[in-house]
Each structure stands twice: as structure tokens, then as C-alpha cells.
Amino acid sequence: MQDDDATQEMLSLVLEEPDHWAMFLDIDGTLLNLAPTPDAIEVPEALPGQLHRLSNKLGGALALVTGRSLAYADELFKPFAFPTAGLHGAEIRNASGMQTVEATAEFQALKHALTTEAEHYPGVLIEDKGAAVAAHYRLAPEYEKILEERMHHYAELAGPNWALQLGKMVFELRPARSSKGDALERFFQSDPFKNRCPITIGDDLTDESMFAIANARGGVSVRVGAIGAPSCATSRLSSSALVRNVIAALAA
Numbered sequence: 001m002q003d004d005d006a007t008q009e010m011l012s013l014v015l016e017e018p019d020h021w022a023m024f025l026d027i028d029g030t031l032l033n034l035a036p037t038p039d040a041i042e043v044p045e046a047l048p049g050q051l052h053r054l055s056n057k058l059g060g061a062l063a064l065v066t067g068r069s070l071a072y073a074d075e076l077f078k079p080f081a082f083p084t085a086g087l088h089g090a091e092i093r094n095a096s097g098m099q100t101v102e103a104t105a106e107f108q109a110l111k112h113a114l115t116t117e118a119e120h121y122p123g124v125l126i127e128d129k130g131a132a133v134a135a136h137y138r139l140a141p142e143y144e145k146i147l148e149e150r151m152h153h154y155a156e157l158a159g160p161n162w163a164l165q166l167g168k169m170v171f172e173l174r175p176a177r178s179s180k181g182d183a184l185e186r187f188f189q190s191d192p193f194k195n196r197c198p199i200t201i202g203d204d205l206t207d208e209s210m211f212a213i214a215n216a217r218g219g220v221s222v223r224v225g226a227i228g229a230p231s232c233a234t235s236r237l238s239s240s241a242l243v244r245n246v247i248a249a250l251a252a
């Protein structure tokens with residue numbers, strides 16, 4: 001299912017039975033257009049309020065599920081503080097409170113070594129996310145191969161508590177203990193998510209684990225972007241703009 005059909009499906013499902021559904025939304029490339037650098041993203045002025053109204057319609061069962069840190073996600077959508085899973089599922093704020101992850105001294109040293117090494121790769125940006133770190137090559141695609149090799153090396157150094165996460169023009173080291181799919185299961189343990197059916201929308205490899213949970217629970221999974229990348233999502237929306245149209249229509 002694509003664009004018009006996928007949009008129509010989500011609108012009718014949620015508007016007809018708002019008490020039945022829970023929505024799980026990725027941020028970069030899904031709610032927001034991709035930008036040249038991590039901090040260059042723009043949050044459309046109306047979006048935080050629309051998400052808030054939609055969340056109210058769903059009885060609070062709307063969560064952000066992102067590779068960003070929880071604190072960064074909160075900044076983007078303030079003054080609202082939605083239930084959120086950050087660092088690809090490793091951090092979570094749900095009804096049970098907030099769980100974050102601390103970087104160990106060894107991981108701090110690793111981030112320092114990576115940042116120093118990246119000075120030799122002009123245009124490569126290192127994003128320090130606390131217990132995760134991202135090496136972005138969007139501005140310097142010529143370094144993709146070397147960066148991939150080096151990030152495999154740093155992943156080995158980091159040990160089994162960290163995993164290498166591939167993304168859009170980025171290699172990340174993230175806490176290995178939890179994926180976005182695991183985060184969904186944790187949301188489902190308590191209200192307002194308990195006993196609801198998931199609608200998941202995401203654009204990247206990291207979102208596949210939440211699509212799998214949505215499919216297994218009889219829900220809806222939507223991958224954003226052009227057809228091409230293999231995905232277990234059952235529907236497609238070709239752009240973040242279309243995602244925001246769905247959010248606006250559901251919030252109205």
C-alpha cells in the first residue's frame with residue numbers, strides 16, 4: 001500500500017477507533033525532513049501542537065521512538081514531553097518513569113579517540129549522544145568506506161554492550177541492550193499503550209524492529225521514503241511531508 005491508500009488507511013483506522021490504536025513515530029526522516037547535519041533539522045511550527053492534540057485523541061498513546069537522545073527529542077517538541085524512547089530504544093520515558101544510560105569511562109575515552117581521528121576526515125561529523133556516538137559522512141561521502149572500517153574497529157573496542165548501527169549516511173555505536181522493537185514492547189507493558197494495537201512509522205534500518213512488532217501484533221507498519229530499501233513494513237509513504245499531512249489531518 002502506498003501514499004494515498006496508506007494515508008487513507010491510517011486516517012480511517014484512527015478516526016474510527018481512536019481507543020484501539022497506539023502510534024509510534026520516528027523523528028529524523030519521518031516527522032522531520034532530513035537535513036545536511038544533525039543540528040540543521042527544522043521542526044515546523046505547528047507540529048508539536050498537532051502531535052499533542054493527536055496524543056490526546058489517542059488517550060496519550062503516542063510515543064516518539066528515535067535514535068536521538070531523549071533529552072534532544074524533548075527539546076525539539078517542547079513544551080510537550082511525549083512518551084519517548086531514545087538512543088534506538090536504550091533510553092525510555094514511559095508510565096514507569098525514565099530510564100537513561102550512562103556512558104562508561106571507557107566509552108568516553110573511545111568517543112574522544114574517534115573525535116580526534118575524525119579530524120583527519122574533513123566533513124565527517126561526530127555526534128556525541130552520551131551513551132551513543134554517531135559518525136556522519138553526509139557532507140563527505142568519500143569517507144564512507146574508511147569510516148565503516150574504523151567504526152567496525154571501534155565497535156570491537158567498545159565490546160558487547162555496544163552495537164554498530166547503520167543508518168542514513170551515518171555509522172553509530174549505540175547501547176546493544178535494546179532496539180526500537182524492544183522499546184515498543186516496554187511501552188505495551190503499561191497504560192496508556194497496554195492492550196492497544198500499534199501503528200509504526202519510520203524511515204530507516206533501525207525502524208525495522210518496530211515494524212516487526214507492529215506486524216506481529218496485527219498493527220500497521222509504514223516505511224517512509226522511495227521504494228528500494230527492503231523492508232518488512234506493509235505500507236509506504238514517499239516523504240516526511242506526507243507523514244506530517246497525516247498527523248495534521250488526525251489532529252484536526
Ligand SMILES: O=P(O)(O)OC[C@H]1O[C@H](O[C@H]2O[C@H](CO)[C@@H](O)[C@H](O)[C@H]2O)[C@H](O)[C@@H](O)[C@@H]1O
Pocket residue numbers: 026027028029030033034035036037038039040041065066067068127129134136138167168169170172204206
Ligand atoms: O531514529 P531517528 O529519529 O530517525 O534518528 C536517526 C538518526 O537521525 C539523525 O541523523 C540523520 O538525520 C540527520 C538530520 O536530518 C542527517 O544529517 C543524518 O545524515 C541522518 O543520519 C541523528 O543525527 C542521529 O543521532 C539519529 O540516530
Ligand SMILES: [Mg+2]
Pocket residue numbers: 026027028029030202203204
Ligand atoms: Mg528516522
